[in-house]
Amino acid sequence: MAHETYASCIAACNACADACDHCATACLQENDVKMMARCIALDIDCAAICRLAAGAMARGSENAKAICALCADICQRCGDECAQHKHDHCQQCAQACRRCAEECRRMAAM
Amino acid sequence: MAHETYASCIAACNACADACDHCATACLQENDVKMMARCIALDIDCAAICRLAAGAMARGSENAKAICALCADICQRCGDECAQHKHDHCQQCAQACRRCAEECRRMAAM
Amino acid sequence: MAHETYASCIAACNACADACDHCATACLQENDVKMMARCIALDIDCAAICRLAAGAMARGSENAKAICALCADICQRCGDECAQHKHDHCQQCAQACRRCAEECRRMAAM
Amino acid sequence: MAHETYASCIAACNACADACDHCATACLQENDVKMMARCIALDIDCAAICRLAAGAMARGSENAKAICALCADICQRCGDECAQHKHDHCQQCAQACRRCAEECRRMAAM
Numbered sequence: 494m495a496h497e498t499y500a501s502c503i504a505a506c507n508a509c510a511d512a513c514d515h516c517a518t519a520c521l522q523e524n525d526v527k528m529m530a531r532c533i534a535l536d537i538d539c540a541a542i543c544r545l546a547a548g549a550m551a552r553g554s555e556n557a558k559a560i561c562a563l564c565a566d567i568c569q570r571c572g573d574e575c576a577q578h579k580h581d582h583c584q585q586c587a588q589a590c591r592r593c594a595e596e597c598r599r600m601a602a603m
Numbered sequence: 604m605a606h607e608t609y610a611s612c613i614a615a616c617n618a619c620a621d622a623c624d625h626c627a628t629a630c631l632q633e634n635d636v637k638m639m640a641r642c643i644a645l646d647i648d649c650a651a652i653c654r655l656a657a658g659a660m661a662r663g664s665e666n667a668k669a670i671c672a673l674c675a676d677i678c679q680r681c682g683d684e685c686a687q688h689k690h691d692h693c694q695q696c697a698q699a700c701r702r703c704a705e706e707c708r709r710m711a712a713m
Numbered sequence: 714m715a716h717e718t719y720a721s722c723i724a725a726c727n728a729c730a731d732a733c734d735h736c737a738t739a740c741l742q743e744n745d746v747k748m749m750a751r752c753i754a755l756d757i758d759c760a761a762i763c764r765l766a767a768g769a770m771a772r773g774s775e776n777a778k779a780i781c782a783l784c785a786d787i788c789q790r791c792g793d794e795c796a797q798h799k800h801d802h803c804q805q806c807a808q809a810c811r812r813c814a815e816e817c818r819r820m821a822a823m
Numbered sequence: 824m825a826h827e828t829y830a831s832c833i834a835a836c837n838a839c840a841d842a843c844d845h846c847a848t849a850c851l852q853e854n855d856v857k858m859m860a861r862c863i864a865l866d867i868d869c870a871a872i873c874r875l876a877a878g879a880m881a882r883g884s885e886n887a888k889a890i891c892a893l894c895a896d897i898c899q900r901c902g903d904e905c906a907q908h909k910h911d912h913c914q915q916c917a918q919a920c921r922r923c924a925e926e927c928r929r930m931a932a933m
Binding site (some may be wrong): 754755757758761762765768769772774775776779780783786787790 | 864865867868871872875878879882884885886889890893896897900
């Protein structure tokens with residue numbers, strides 16, 4: 494079944510969405526919040542597309558590959574931004590984003 | 604501001620999401636529901652990506668064009684399926700999908 | 714049909730989601746972004762529940778009233794926060810939130 | 824941090840959303856799909872509120888408890904419906920829903 498075939502990609506999407514949501518809030522509480530504006534904006538986008546992608550895979554959607562291809566791009570962009578900030582939540586989010594980008598690219602190429 | 608530049612595309616996305624959500628439920632109440640399975644599945648995908656796209660545009664996201672390009676493809680696919688069914692909700696949904704696909708393609712090409 | 718009965722509440726939810734999404738981004742670009750942190754956080758919540766509520770109403774969901782009751786509370790809270798800031802996007806968002814709270818309360822009491 | 828305090832409830836929400844999304848698609852492929860209409864409709868609602876709740880908790884939102892209280896009710900309703908059907912995906916979904924309802928009630932009462 495779709496939700497099993499895609500299990501590791503769904504897990505990566507859920508983990509990435511959670512990390513992005515957490516990072517967005519943590520960024521808002523930093524002293525240098527102005528410097529974090531792009532990070533927050535990308536976190537919001539990335540959490541949204543990751544949750545959409547997880548749902549599409551769990552439904553075995555015929556659009557799942559196309560959605561994962563876009564998700565990979567957005568995760569990559571978010572991970573690259575997060576990686577530039579020293580905060581723990583940004584570093585952890587960067588890792589989750591890059592892992593999710595990799596999983597989504599593999600899924601899109603299946 | 605972004606939400607004004609994109610106002611007509613946002614409106615098309617919101618209208619398409621509402622039409623798809625309504626069509627999904629109406630399909631589930633048809634006697635020939637088995638024949639409507641792909642329509643329902645595409646309605647769910649299409650409503651989800653349309654609401655995501657509306658949000659991304661309203662936020663003036665740097666990912667908005669890429670999201671709209673994918674949204675256009677999913678709307679097209681959903682509209683093509685809906686157009687094959689005679690039910691009023693399907694015909695109305697097909698129109699909303701095609702209008703949204705057109706708006707999203709224009710937005711993605713801006 | 715559900716999507717017609719609820720048309721004005723769905724429209725209010727879509728408008729409120731768009732206003733909140735726009736306000737969140739605009740707040741992130743303000744000089745006093747640190748002061749806007751709660752506004753941004755509430756905008757994110759409010760946009761999400763408004764889009765969920767619009768979908769539930771468009772689907773004629775049996776959970777629509779309960780979702781609208783919660784949506785009204787979150788809109789109220791977001792509108793009250795936005796109203797305290799002088800920025801145009803906050804004032805406009807406050808109006809959209811309060812109108813949506815009112816529509817959702819009416820819908821929940823139907 | 825919020826996303827750690829709520830980790831088990833977030834995990835339950837993600838698992839329940841995935842199970843509901845999978846169940847919706849699997850129900851659409853059953854021969855007795857007409858009998859599954861309410862199950863499908865509740866699966867769609869439940870997946871949506873579970874993903875919203877996971878995000879709210881990961882953001883440490885001040886609305887997280889209220890969202891989890893509603894999520895518990897919708898999970899309960901969806902789980903009760905799923906439990907009435909013999910299909911494996913329904914039985915598995917019922918379990919995920921009930922576990923999520925329990926976690927969400929605990930979270931709402933914190």
